[in-house]
Amino acid sequence: MLSAKGRKSCCVGLGAIMIGLIITGCGSTKTMVQEKAVPVKAIKVIQQDVTRSNEYAGQVQGKNEVKIQARVSGNIVEKMVSGGDVVKKGQPLFRIDSIQYESALLSAQAQLVQAEANWENSRIDTERYQNLLNAAAISEQRLTTQKATERQNEAVAASYRALVKKAQDDVNSTLVVSPVDGRIDVNDVSVGTYVQAGSTTLVTMGALDSVFVQFNMSENEYLSLRQVSQNHIANSGWGDDVMITLSNGAVYPIKGKVTQADRGLSNNSGTLTLKASFANPDGILIPGMFARIKIPGIPEKNAILVPQRAVQQILDKSLVTIVNAENIAEPRSVILGEKVGSYYLVKEGLTANDTVVVEGLTKVQEGMALDVTIVTPDELELSINS
Known part of the structure; x- marks a missing residue:
């Protein structure tokens, strides 16, 4: 039998062993947590030819807009139209006392x-x-x-x-008729109004079947677009496929064409004013409407594209998380270009061989093991066209 002193020594030894086992067990658990891979979705970087689009704010203007003025003075004795009416060329509008x-x-x-x-x-x-x-x-x-x-x-x-x-x-x-086909505005004169020849505007009207969308571009944008064609701006091919998006987000179904360009830059803003012509058979486009102009720009060969959702902005840097050969998370700084649909153009930092994380970024830190599921652009509903 062990003496009291021996029993005490034995208990101390067993306690030390248990503490060691517990410590060892905790360390193993921690190691297991660290080695558990984080589930993420990733996509291969895309390399393909793209055409960048240039966008501008524009406003719809009527074509052949005219202010109809009386050629003789007198009182309006008859009005044959109401504000907002669509009229034909030669249709009587007003009659002046004759x-x-x-x-x-x-x-x-x-x-x-x-x-x-x-x-x-x-x-x-x-x-x-x-x-x-x-x-x-x-x-x-x-x-x-x-x-x-x-x-x-x-x-x-x-x-x-x-x-x-x-x-x-x-x-x-004394019989005032419409000079063109179009719609008259609602600010017309009333019966009994005295009109002065050559100065009183009876009503303003403009053509409906086609309209202009006026917009401005900077000097640098103009010079860049000129690279598409060596011809004069009004005759070059860069402005043949103009598209517009309306204020409600709807894309106008008919493409337009740049038909007019100012002869010089504005002294105040340093921008060039242009007009794109659009057919308007259904009368959807109304003068004064806001429209977002999109003009195809310079094609870029073998462009590197990364989904916008894969990019994180931290201070003044743009970062993506790369899945390396060992499925380990590796942050990568990139230099971005313009947006192209759901993607960014990448000027520096990525190659076509890279794979980037697109989902699960908030759970990922540098050096973490990743459980990667490769997805396609279609699965993420990504598009090159915006």
Whole structure:
């Protein structure tokens, strides 16, 4: 039998052994936790040819927009349209009081009749004087004077003929008609309004079947796009496939074309103003609408693309997490270019052989083992086209 002292020593030894086992067990558990792989989804970096798009804020403008003004002064006595109506070229819009212009026409016509009668009489007298001169009954000076009188009366008749035409034009101008097909705005004049010739705007209207979208681009963007074609900007091919997105996010189904470019940069903003023409058969595009212009830019060969969701922004750096050959997480700093659909263009930091984590990034730290599931762009609903 063990003495009391021996039993005490034995208990101490057993306790030390148990503590050692516990410590050893804890260390093993910690090692197991560290070695447990983190489940993530990853995707292969894409390398392919892409065409970058340039986007600009634009505004819809009507084509052939005109401010319709009266050619004669007077009170509006009749209105044949309502604000917002779609009208055809030549359709009557307003009628101006024509009484004074009809009176002026009658007066001019009467004066013309008298002037033409005087001219006819002087013409007959000239023929008679010519016969008398041939018979040596009058002097040649008398005939010369008569011919001058005939020419004078002819000129008077011509002046009254011009007055009749002017008076007739004034009468015709009391009926105001549409100069083009289009829609009139709602800010038209009312019946009874006195309008001044050449200064009072009766209504503004513009064509509907086609419209402009006006936008501005910077000098550098202009120079970059010029690389697509060596021709003049208005004739180059870079502006042939213009697309617009409306304020509700809908993509307008008809492509447009850049048809106008300003002759120089704006002194205030340093930008170039351009206009793209769009067909508008259904009248969807209304002047004043906001639209986002997208123009295909310069094609880029063998571009490196990484999904936007794979990129983390930390301070002023862009980072992605690489899955290395041992399935270990490895952070990588990258230099990004423009967005292309669901991707970023990568200027530096990645190759086509790299695989990047796209899901589970919040659980991943440098050096962690990864349980990787490779996914495809289709599974993540990624697209090159924005």
